[in-house]
Amino acid sequence: MKPINVGLLGIGTVGGGTWTVLTRNQEEITRRAGRPIQITAVADRDTARATELTGGKVKVTGDAFEVVRDPNIDIVVELIGGYTIAKELVLEAIANGKHVVTANKALLAVHGQEIFAAAQAKGVMVAFEAAVAGGIPIIKAVREGLTANRIEWVAGIINGTTNYILSEMRDKGLTFADALADAQRLGYAEADPTFDIEGVDAAHKITLLSSIAFGIPVQFERAHIEGITKLTADDIRYAEELGYRIKLLGITKRKADGFELRVHPTLIPAKRLIANVEGVMNAVLVKGDAVGATLYYGRGAGAEPTASAVIADLVDVTRLHTADPEHRVPHLAFRADQLSDTPILPIGEIDSAYYLRLRVLDKPGVLADITRILADQGISIDAMLQKEPSEGEHQANIIILTHVTREKNVDAAIARIEALASTVGSVTRLRLEELIG
Amino acid sequence: MKPINVGLLGIGTVGGGTWTVLTRNQEEITRRAGRPIQITAVADRDTARATELTGGKVKVTGDAFEVVRDPNIDIVVELIGGYTIAKELVLEAIANGKHVVTANKALLAVHGQEIFAAAQAKGVMVAFEAAVAGGIPIIKAVREGLTANRIEWVAGIINGTTNYILSEMRDKGLTFADALADAQRLGYAEADPTFDIEGVDAAHKITLLSSIAFGIPVQFERAHIEGITKLTADDIRYAEELGYRIKLLGITKRKADGFELRVHPTLIPAKRLIANVEGVMNAVLVKGDAVGATLYYGRGAGAEPTASAVIADLVDVTRLHTADPEHRVPHLAFRADQLSDTPILPIGEIDSAYYLRLRVLDKPGVLADITRILADQGISIDAMLQKEPSEGEHQANIIILTHVTREKNVDAAIARIEALASTVGSVTRLRLEELIG
Secondary structure (H helix, E strand, C coil), rough: CEEEEEEEEEHHHHEEEEEEEEHHHHHHHHHHHCCCEEEEEEEEEHHHHHHHCCCCCCCCCCCCHHHHCCCCEEEEEECCCCCCCCHHHHHHHHHCCEEECCCCHHHHHCCCCHHHHHHHHCCEEECCHHHHCHHHHHHHHHHCCCCCEEEEEEECCCCCCHHHHHHHHHHHHCCCHHHHHHHHHHCCCCEEEEEHHHCHHHHHHHHHHHHHHCCCCCHHHEEEECCCCCCCCHHHHHHHHHCCEEEEEEEEHHHHHHHHEEEEEEECCCCCCHCCCCCCEEEEEECCCCCEEEEEEEEECHHHHHHHHHHHHHHHHHHHCCHHHHCCCCCCCCCCHCCCCECCCHHHHCCEEEEEEEEEECCCCCCHHHHHHHCCCCEEEEEEEEEEECCCCCEEEEEEEEEEEEEEHHHHHHHHHHHCCCCEEEEEEEECCCCCC | CCCCEEEEEEHHHHHHHHHHHHCCCCCHHHHHHHCCCEEHHHHEEEEEHHHCCCCCCCCECCCCCHHHHHCCCEEECCCCCCCHHHHHHHHHHHHCEEEEEEECHHHHEEEEEEEEHHHHHHHHCEECCHHHHCCCHHHHHHHHCCCCCCEEEEEEEHHHEEEEEHHHHHCCCCCCHHHHHHHHHHCCCCCCCCHHHHHHHHHHHHHHHHHHHHCCCCCCHHCCCCCCCCCCCHHHHHHHHEEEEEEEEEEEEEEEEEEEEEEEEEEECCCCCHHCCCCCCCEEEEEEEEEEEEEEECCCHHHHHHHHHHHHHHHHHHHHCCCHHHCCCCCCEEHHHHHCCCCCCCHCCCCCEEEEEEEEEECCCHHHHHHHHHHHCCCCEEEEEEEEECCCCCEEEEEEEECCEEEHHHHHHHHHHHCCCCCCEEEEEEEEEECCC
């Protein structure tokens, strides 16, 4: 059968991996897909390197628009990243009737509605397995493997950089700054790590998972995002003492009146499988009403793991390339005309358990004031830990774990606690999830 | 759009779950599939119960052949189990041009080649996500999610009954017989538990995984199968002391000259995520050359988890119902004309590390004899544990962990060790896998 011609936009880490794996496993991939899948054009700013990598076997250009306009290209693989030029290229590829495979979570989380609508109108596919959790086939699992279920929630370790930093902070008692420096030295964090450590990358990914889990439009702008930069080694240690680990989770939940969509450091029970996902590994826990909790674990980044996802999409698209669009899986798991307009809830309206750390003057009545305030706000206490002051100090650390409550109640309680004369500085607040399957 | 009509053969545990979930989640499933999926006929020996369960809303019959011959039925769901009548029904459904969804691992592991060939010839689909690991979408993950990869091996906890028994033996120090009795009392083991405890059920499942991982025909008759009935609480404890857990694993591996296909109790490092899969839960670890190791975890049995997989297949089949067969995923992941005839290796030709437990007379020179025999057979020792004899006893337990070696070498060494005058009884041999991702 006629080969499928792929145009590759960007042959950096993931693009290079895609070239390598497609070449190395060509025979097996062809046995599966039914026809050869071949990269016939590559666009990269560094044309010399692109030519070297591809051994002079394919057309190499510095102008990506040449590739998306090339009538011989069936599928465009977009691995440039970012919102601007990548968006123009993807939209032009779609307009030219080409299918698109992309790893660009930022682009889809922010401009997904526009891109999917354009693809729908043109009758082409936009596949994005590589955009979430690298090589783990999590998009396919949620979008196709769990279609029987009303999904209740998804919680994932979907950023390897921050999971590496948190693992190092816990294992070695490092500060955030030192662990970040280690990660940068080892190539696990970029020179400008902002998107990772501030939770933005994880928020892009959980936004996409939220859409395919619940059948709602992509709404990155509604996500609540907190990174790990303010996390202290103390909090990690106190959590440990209480039987919890702290992970940066992307969380999305179905509630009666809307959906929760949030990224933040989260205490989870140390005995959960997902609490033991260490280093740069990723894992996503999905709770469906029929299946219960299922977990998907693997490498969330890197050249070949991400290429694995890109190529899986290429095989899927190759199979359905000439099929009637109705035979294809909808971009966001639910038919485009069947997306729900149930809103994403503001962060004050979420329900969670909480970890509160307070520094207080070590004198009588302090605890009574605090517990009174919590009771007033309808917050019940699950566990408390008082760390004795060091000798000569007249302050103590108090750690409180609450039962599940509405976040705005906690906001109000924290404001009142911070206003107490006996409270020193501000209250550290972390969220806690039991993740019961 | 016109609804898809499903005929359900067997409305027991899984059939009942399928009815319940399809009914409860009808709206979401329709939003995904693009058209209603409805059960319009049910066959069950107990027609009264079937009528009651379905509320008198569908045709109920005691004759399953009526359903597979019903011209209004688009998809037949076979949940009867077993090899005889189920095979006839599936083949007749196929002959009548109906797609088939089945949870019947035994049928497909033994008669898969005949059934898939018939389906291929007739241009219909036979979907079997529910046949392996219940609600975990592992068939989809391997068959579609990892298509970029040359799969190197698959190792899975794919029988909940035995995993429950092993968890209980370890946690509570129970004997196999007592743990089995507990499992039966709780409904985790059947009255006749043979298929589970002897490893046959796990072998059916790993046989199917082997085919879709490597693109080879279904060859259950070549699988090497050992159950957990001979496992002692001592072995579990000694393994623990050495840093390992014992799990019943289905294992299939790619080797230079063939494939390994085996089920047996296996020592795995306690720190691996999969070693911490407890109770009736299932988990499958898949190693691909590009993606590395990925893990899939969830409920491997039960009404609604299994129904989740059945219905996911129904949605897939509904989407591709009228599509050209070339747009569909091949039954065994690789195109039917592209299956490989590379053989399954006999058990003597596999490579593994080993746990050996010997009872020896407590006198000088014994260890020298044993280590000499191992060295003669080219087997190197990774760790050794000598358990001091109880007071008054003149025997000792010796536990040896070997490095990876060819199994036939271990067979030869065991025969020679058992022939020593100082060896008491037979040598206990378990296999050990590091499962490095």
